[in-house]
Amino acid sequence: MSKHVVVIGGGVAGLEVAGQLSKAGIEVSVIEKEINTGGHLNNWYRLFPDRRDSSEVKEYLDGMTHNHGINLLTNTTIEVFKRNTSHFLITTNGGKELTADAIIIATGFDLFKSSRKEEYGYGIYDNVITSVDLEKMFRKGKIALTNQTVPETIGIIHCVGSRDEKVGNFYCSKLCCVTAVKQAIEIREFLPDSKVFCFYMDMRMGGAFYEELYREAQEKWGVNFIRGKVSEASETIENKLLIKVEDTLAGRPLKMKLDMLVLMAGMEMSEDGEKIAGIVGLKTGENRFFAATDNLIGSNRSNIDGVFYAGSCTAPMNIPETISHARAAVVEVIDYLNDGIR
């Protein structure tokens, strides 16, 4: 009899896992809480490092799922999770019952809620937006202030909600530095007369072709980089944003008026992922993401035999890392289904 695997979450990780398992002859169901699959990918315009349109990756993932006959349950979450001697029993919010030989958790991440960093004024001042809001503007093909005029000076603040004890996130979200660089280039492309300033604590360009993109931002697009953590923003009478920062390399405080501020919001464990952790009985780490049993050689394994992780539900990851992690999860599941180990 063919084995059945249930994947929870239909983002990049979930769809890749489902497609690969299906190719290997395993029956797969994907449970996705939203109406559409794709997860965060649906919000992005062009992807670092090579600035491909995100729809190309989406097409690839959709192809995987359509061509291999996957059972897609959208608008669905799980309510009850049980285990008998050989199977997992799942009841969905619609009352549907599923039996599975193995489970893959691919519930992804949530974006840090930038309004929690009140000092930057997200949701308080006009024209303070997040990296995601900016991606949406790129998609629409127009970058504009709330009064519909075009911004001339744009500041990008790194590490919003990451590396910050004040919000309880010690970790680095790992891909917001390169997102800042990519977005700075795109702003300059859209608005050739604009000036863009990135305010960073460290430039973490630890991915293939990231440093090259950073060089391009400096050399070709004249993006400015200022090393210092912005302590606060305020709105001026002429509706500009006044920021305070120490230019740590010059060793002097610096103030600057900007038309628009873009916050590089970090990645957090998703709230729905946390619910799943509760329902299924999965362990989470100090960073609140799902905790793998081994950070070196078992990053797909959970504390429950037969339940595996794929993608950014375990740590911040970019798309190539998510795809690799998902493929690795497939190998783990196939091993498990063959010999029941793990």
Add this chain to the structure above:
Amino acid sequence: MDKFGFTISAGRQIDYDSNNRRLAEYIFEKEPSFRLCIECGGCSATCTTANFTGFSLRELHILIKRGENDQVRQNLNKCMLCGKCTLVCPRGVNTRNIVVLAKNAFQKSDEYEI
């Protein structure tokens, strides 16, 4: 004879080997969060004093750690101990206490051999 205006000036290097870093050690011991500073400048950006004097708490931290005690001594009293910087620090450094401890240490400089 022509004068070329050359003078012999003191070196600008931080002489790490001979600098006295006991002040840093004293603060590390009393306030372990001092080790966590990543020199981001959040504290000095928000500091009222920094905007009007040459004072930077971030810089003070690194000067203490390098044992540049004369410069530390010159700047220490500019801090008003208002504590605003503590609200900003992303690393949870107990910023204000570092200034307090440095002042204490200088007052008892014989005891701490600074």
